[in-house]
Every structure is written in C-alpha cells, then in structure tokens.
Amino acid sequence: MNNTEEYITSGILELYATGALNPQEMREVEQMAASSAEVRAALDETLAALEQYAHAHAIAPNPSLKSRVMQQVEDEALEREALAAIPLRPAQDSSPYRWMFAASITLFLVSGILSVYFYSQWKQTESRLAVALAQDQQMAQNFNTVSQRMEQQEVLLRMLRDENYRPVKLQGVASHPDANVMVYWSPEQQHVYVDAVQLPEPPEGKQYQLWALRDGQPIDAGMLQLNGQTAMQQMKQIGAAQAFAITLEPEGGSQNPTLEAMYVMGEV
Amino acid sequence: MQEQKLHKITEEELIARLQSGDAKAMSVLYDMYSATLFGVVMQIVKVEETAEDVLQEAFVKIWNSFQSYDAGKGRLFTWMINICRNLAIDKIRSKQHRVSLQTRDIPASPRADMGSDNFKPEHIGLREITEKLNPEQKQIIDLMYFEGMTQTEIADEYQIPLGTVKTRARSAIKTLVKLFKGRE
Numbered sequence: 288m289n290n291t292e293e294y295i296t297s298g299i300l301e302l303y304a305t306g307a308l309n310p311q312e313m314r315e316v317e318q319m320a321a322s323s324a325e326v327r328a329a330l331d332e333t334l335a336a337l338e339q340y341a342h343a344h345a346i347a348p349n350p351s352l353k354s355r356v357m358q359q360v361e362d363e364a365l366e367r368e369a370l371a372a373i374p375l376r377p378a379q380d381s382s383p384y385r386w387m388f389a390a391s392i393t394l395f396l397v398s399g400i401l402s403v404y405f406y407s408q409w410k411q412t413e414s415r416l417a418v419a420l421a422q423d424q425q426m427a428q429n430f431n432t433v434s435q436r437m438e439q440q441e442v443l444l445r446m447l448r449d450e451n452y453r454p455v456k457l458q459g460v461a462s463h464p465d466a467n468v469m470v471y472w473s474p475e476q477q478h479v480y481v482d483a484v485q486l487p488e489p490p491e492g493k494q495y496q497l498w499a500l501r502d503g504q505p506i507d508a509g510m511l512q513l514n515g516q517t518a519m520q521q522m523k524q525i526g527a528a529q530a531f532a533i534t535l536e537p538e539g540g541s542q543n544p545t546l547e548a549m550y551v552m553g554e555v
Numbered sequence: 556m557q558e559q560k561l562h563k564i565t566e567e568e569l570i571a572r573l574q575s576g577d578a579k580a581m582s583v584l585y586d587m588y589s590a591t592l593f594g595v596v597m598q599i600v601k602v603e604e605t606a607e608d609v610l611q612e613a614f615v616k617i618w619n620s621f622q623s624y625d626a627g628k629g630r631l632f633t634w635m636i637n638i639c640r641n642l643a644i645d646k647i648r649s650k651q652h653r654v655s656l657q658t659r660d661i662p663a664s665p666r667a668d669m670g671s672d673n674f675k676p677e678h679i680g681l682r683e684i685t686e687k688l689n690p691e692q693k694q695i696i697d698l699m700y701f702e703g704m705t706q707t708e709i710a711d712e713y714q715i716p717l718g719t720v721k722t723r724a725r726s727a728i729k730t731l732v733k734l735f736k737g738r739e
Contacts, residue, residue: 298721301728305699306637307706317628331630336731337700338591338632343681344701345590346597352607353585356614357578363619364578 294319295329304333439519443482446471452478455531457551463487466550470497470531477524479508479531486511486550489535496536498544499528505544530554566631573621581618588632589614592639598701599643609646613639644703687734692727695720 302308303316320327446452451473459466469483479499486495497508508531509522532552534544565583572580592613596606616638624634685693694713698704706724710717 296725298725301724302699302706304633304728305696305724306633306640306703307699313629321627332732332736333728334630334633336728336735338630338636339735340684340696340700340731341595341632341636342591343684344594344598346594347590348593348607348610349603352611353582353589356585356589356611357582359611359615360581360618361578363615364576367576367619 291323291325294323294326300326300330300333303330304337436518442480443471443519446473446480449473451475453555455553455555457531457533457553459551460549463550468533468551470553472525472528472531472555474527477526479522479525480519481511481522482519484511486533492538493535494538494540495533495550496540496544497522498532498534499525500530500532501528505532507540507542510540528555567626570624570626570631573618574624578618581614584617585614588635591632592635595636595701596639596643598697599640599703600647605646606643609639609643613642616642640701640703684731684734687730688727692723692730695723696727696731699724 299308299312299316303313308316316330320330447454452471453474455470455472457468457470463486466486467483468481468486471480471482472478479497481497489495495511497511498505499508500506506525506528507523508525511533512520530552532544533550534541534546535548535550536545569580569583569587573584589610593606593610596609596613597603600606600609613635617635620638624631688696695706695709698709699706704712706717706720709715710720
C-alpha cells in the first residue's frame with residue numbers, strides 16, 4: 288500500500304500523462320497500472336484531466352483539411368488492400384499441383400515427340416539393314432558364281448595343259464548343222480567333260496544324253512544338265528571309246544540311243 | 556461534458572472498427588478529435604499551415620498504425636496525442652523551425668492567448684482553468700504537455716530548480732484533476 292502511494296505521488300504518472308516518458312518507461316507505468324487498481328485509477332484521473340485540458344485548447348482546423356486527410360486515408364487503405372491481395376495470387380499460382388500438371392504435360396509432349404522421332408529412326412535403320420543384307424546375299428551369290436566359274440576354268444585349263452586329255456569336237460549332224468559340243472576325255476583317268484555346249488533348248492520332258500561308242504556299241508556317258516547354261520560338266524567315267532555322240536532322249540535317259548534324235552557326233 | 560460522454564460510449568466500437576481497417580470510422584474519429592489535436596499541434600508549431608500538415612500526417616499515421624494500439628494499456632486519446640506531439644516536435648526541430656526555436660522568448664503568459672480567436676466555448680474551461688492555475692503552474696504544464704519538454708529541460712532552460720518544476724507540475728495536475736472531476 289505504501290509503495291503504491293509512493294508510486295502515485297512520485298510524479299511519474301504526471302510525466303506519463305504529459306508524454307515526457309520514453310517508450311520503455313511508458314510500458315513500465317502501463318504494467319504498474321495493469322497490476323494495481325489504485326495506480327490505474329490515479330493514472331486515468333491524471334490522463335482525463337490533461338485530456339480535458341487539451342480540449343480546453345481545442346482549435347477547429349480548416350474544414351478542407353478533413354477531405355485531405357480522408358482522401359489520404361482511403362488511398363492508404365486501398366494500397367493496403369492491394370498489398371494484402373498481391374501475395375495471395377502468386378501463392379495460388381505456385382501451387383505444387385499446378386506446377387506438376389504443367390510439368391507432366393510438358394513431359395508427355397516431349398516423350399511423344401521423341402518416340403515418333405525414334406520410331407522413324409528405327410524404321411529407317413531397319414530398311415537400311417534389309418538393303419544391306421540383300422546386298423550382302425547378292426555379293427555372296429556373285430562370289431559363289433565367280434568362284435565356281437573360276438574352278439571350272441581351272442579344271443579346263445588343267446585339262447588343256449594335260450597331255451592325257453583329248454579334245455573331241457562333236458559336230459552337228461545333217462539335220463542340226465549349227466549344233467556342236469566339246470568333249471574332253473582322259474582315257475587314263477577315264478574322266479569325261481563336256482564344254483561349250485551349243486545345242487537347241489530341249490523340249491519339255493526331254494533331255495540330252497551323251498554316248499560313248501566303243502566297237503560300235505553305245506555306252507551311256509550321262510545326262511547333260513542343260514538348263515540353258517553352258518558351263519562345263521563332268522560326265523560318267525569312260526575307259527575306252529572311238530567316238531562320242533549326243534542324242535535327245537526322254538528325261539532320265541534311255542538304255543539305247545535313239546539314233547533318229549542324234550544331234551552331234553565326233554570321233555576321237 | 557455531454558459530448559465527452561457520447562464519445563466514451565462509442566469509443567470501444569470505434570476502436571474495433573478502426574482495427575478492422577474500416578476507413579469510414581476514421582471520419583468519425585476525425586470529427587471527435589481533430590479540434591483537440593489541432594489545438595495541441597498549434598501550441599507546438601504555432602503556424603497554422605504547418606499545424607495542418609502535421610495533423611494530416613498524424614491522422615494517416617494513426618490510421619496506418621492502429622493495429623499496434625492496445626486499448627488495455629492506455630487511453631486512445633493519450634496514444635493519439637503522443638503521435639501528434641511527436642510529429643509536431645519533429646517538425647519544429649527540423650531545419651525550417653530551428654531559427655524560431657532558438658530565438659524563442661519566454662512568454663509571460665505563454666499559451667493563454669494562443670488560439671484565442673478560434674477558441675471553442677463549448678469545451679470551456681480555459682478561462683476557468685487560468686483562474687485556478689497560477690501562471691507558473693500553467694507554464695510548466697504547457698511546456699511539458701504541449702511542447703514535449705522534459706522537466707530537466709525546463710529546469711535548465713528556465714533556470715528553475717528541478718524540484719520546483721516537479722512540484723509545480725504535480726500541483727498543476729492535481730488542480731486540473733479536481734477541476735474536471737467535479738464535472739464528470
């Protein structure tokens with residue numbers, strides 16, 4: 288009680304009421320007033336008295352001042368509203384869902400474009416590979432053909448160089464003057480080859496057959512693989528012969544030659 | 556003092572409206588307090604145009620910082636008059652007012668004739684107050700309340716012992732309290 292009385296009479300309330308205290312000291316007085324009803328009452332009394340004292344000195348300002356003040360207050364209010372509104376919008380815009388939605392659409396478009404691009408690349412590559420494979424096959428075929436021919440040429444060359452081989456030229460008979468065939472025969476090895484075949488295309492179901500004539504007897508020397516190709520062909524083995532002839536026989540050959548259908552003949 | 560009672564009834568509501576950012580409540584607040592606050596500002600800056608600028612600035616500051624006003628801690632008027640006083644003092648301490656501040660005389664009856672032309676009789680009291688308060692007491696109160704001077708500053712500037720300044724301030728306010736207590 289004593290302390291409260293002392294506090295009230297200390298003069299600090301008057302200082303507070305006249306605005307002579309700094310903010311820290313003002314807070315202390317407010318705290319005292321909040322904790323003590325007596326201080327509160329004394330302070331209110333003091334404040335009210337000075338408020339009345341101020342009222343006694345009231346001077347009405349120029350009426351135009353009010354509109355100036357209110358205009359500025361309203362401007363500030365609008366500005367405050369605008370400032371309060373601004374931070375909300377970006378927050379909405381930057382919502383993670385919105386962001387993710389945009390990102391997923393972008394990803395979808397990019398992946399779509401990429402898959403079309405890769406698909407066309409793949410197709411192109413595939414067709415190029417097919418071309419390359421076909422070329423490769425062609426090359427292999429060509430190589431086979433060439434090497435086959437080469438082999439035949441080598442065989443032919445060997446035969447021509449070999450003294451044991453006898454070249455026999457079969458000439459076309461009277462009814463087929465343009466036909467002729469070369470036969471290379473080695474009596475020692477009993478090998479027989481036909482080459483440079485120039486015979487008409489055999490009709491369907493027919494095939495040319497080579498005969499060796501020994502002591503007037505025809506011996507089957509094999510069928511010609513005459514499919515329009517003039518490659519050299521090895522025939523059956525023949526040990527002895529005086530002449531060779533070719534007749535046109537039914538497919539698969541005959542036991543005895545059909546003499547009327549003889550095309551070429553030549554003596555050894 | 557009927558007007559004063561009317562103010563007190565609506566003060567809480569007014570505070571609530573101002574704290575919720577209701578600009579129209581500012582118009583009410585202005586009507587209630589502009590004359591009193593303008594009187595206080597005039598006491599300090601003495602030039603009407605300057606006082607108007609200060610009052611405008613003060614009301615905008617009141618509006619903008621109303622969130623920080625705590626009705627539980629102090630009276631609304633006290634809070635507002637502090638804002639006005641601080642702005643007015645800042646003004647007179649700025650360059651333009653330096654000269655007049657330095658060459659200021661000690662007025663014999665300092666503020667009694669200030670604003671006497673615009674004096675509002677309905678608030679009365681001024682003549683009555685000057686009858687009750689002796690000139691020394693009134694001078695101290697005016698210097699403190701209207702000029703924002705500390706008691707030490709008053710003691711130094713007017714060559715009065717600090718104890719005397721304090722005594723005069725207290726007795727002046729006591730007189731005022733008695734004077735207005737009877738009216739409420």
